[in-house]
Amino acid sequence: MGLFSNFFRSSESSSDVAKRRLKVAITSDRAVCSPELMEQMKNDIIQVISKYVDIDTEGLDIKVTKTELDETSGTVNALLANIPIKEGSRNFRK
């Protein structure tokens, strides 16, 4: 009997499964950023960084992804920005 019920039901109850799946889904829903807002943020970042260094605006890439900080905290949302600095621009501006 025990074997039978274990076969059909994992140790996690269906409500636990629901809760876990929902948390993941909702976290990514909440992180969604509209394309317009993303574009705005990108422009603002370019403006600020350009004050200090020449950057290659064409190659700039910004995205929101999930990443694991350490073993315990699970996944968190992170803003990843890849900002290439233009060739020949060796020094940061004063």
Next chain:
Amino acid sequence: MKESVVIKGTKSGIILVLDDKLPYEQLKEAVADKFHSSDEFLGNVSKAISFQGRELTDEQQEEIISIIHENCHLNIVCITIDDPEKEADFSRAIENKYAVQDANTGQFFKGTLRSGQVLDVETSIIVIGDVKVGAKVVSKGNVIILGTLEGTVYAGSTGNTNAFVIALDMNPMQIKIADVIARAPDKPARLKKRHKPETKIAFLEDENIYIEPLDKDVMNDIKL
């Protein structure tokens, strides 16, 4: 010298001011001349008429109107009594005249009217199909439904109190005739199933809407 015939125009009618001194035979000629010469100005429209300045018998009024019809393209649809609310009278009289005409012509619609659909017509309407809950038929004249009426019907929507509604299976949500509204009685859903199909007519009498089986007596009372 004062003109013996003067035409005053209002929005939906004309006032004919007549000289009360002139002998009647001369007046008729003067009316004919006046309307003949004003034909182009008056145009081909329908108007109500009222008379001022001279007492006319019913026969004389009829005669003058036929003279007008002979001499110009104006269509005099009715005569109104001369009073301070002339304008309102004219338009009401004309509207009713047309409402009656429209009520006595009709058109057909084939198909089932479902929730959210509205059939709005100027004339009387015969629906070949059902009018479901939430659907609505609006007519200036009469409404005849060759099917089940479960929705809403507004007959005589411009105020025709003689308008009626007939349905092969009369089970309406709401019926409005002229300005009077009747609605289905409030009864629990389980009782509504007992409704048995029967051809009925809804009509207006003394500010109340009555719904009765369509028998010979009721049919004889229908006024078109």
Next chain:
Amino acid sequence: MGEVIVVTSGKGGVGKTTTTANLGTGLAMEGKKVVLIDTDIGLRNLDVVMGLENRIVYNLVDVIENNCRIKQALIKDKRHQNLFLLPSAQTKDKTAVSPEQMKKLADELRNEYDYIIMDCPAGIEQGFQNAIAGADRALVVTTPEVSAVRDADRIIGLLEANEITKTHLIVNRLRSDMVKEGNMMSSDDVVDILGIDLIGIVPDDEHIITSTNNGEPLVGSDCLAGQAYMNICKRVMGEDVPYLNLDVKEGFFQKLSAIFKK
């Protein structure tokens, strides 16, 4: 000065209209002057749930388009003198009304009524924007199902974005037997996920079906759902009411089997 409450959910079929009808009726039973507004233009339903479908002459769009005065369009409830319904139009679509017009309407009604309750359509398009335009507070209805909870989260975010901060949660159709077996999320689980305060738990109760059939809201009746809705009304009015024990009274056979289990 009356309060404008929007009842919303995101997902359809979770019980917004039933909640609106029972909330309005319950508040009226408590002596409040209440207007219910069906904002689901093109798919009206609150009128049938209230049992007032045969009295509709004018509707929300007629009021907005000035075809009639507000008073002419308000339908008085069958049983409660101080409860009114402004039905939605069945023949128009949601673009017939703008959020600005809805806000103006709500503000006009506010002067004369204690509560103006907006029954929001499903979805997050213009119908939703219309319904929340004039709202002071929101009641978010959800069921303990993944789809409904996820949509509720989206709605809560949109309410925040529209600066409606007084937002409470109603968990509808809870089955305590399934929660016990671990086959349904509990109201605590849902609150935990959504992160807003609870204002009511309504059990899955077949009386809801029969009351809807008859067009008579069951708030205040003896059944569990009736009590639960009444408690929500009182909490909306600011009273502190303890939560019901939703353990369904066991049927004869369950009792019998319980005895045998011993």
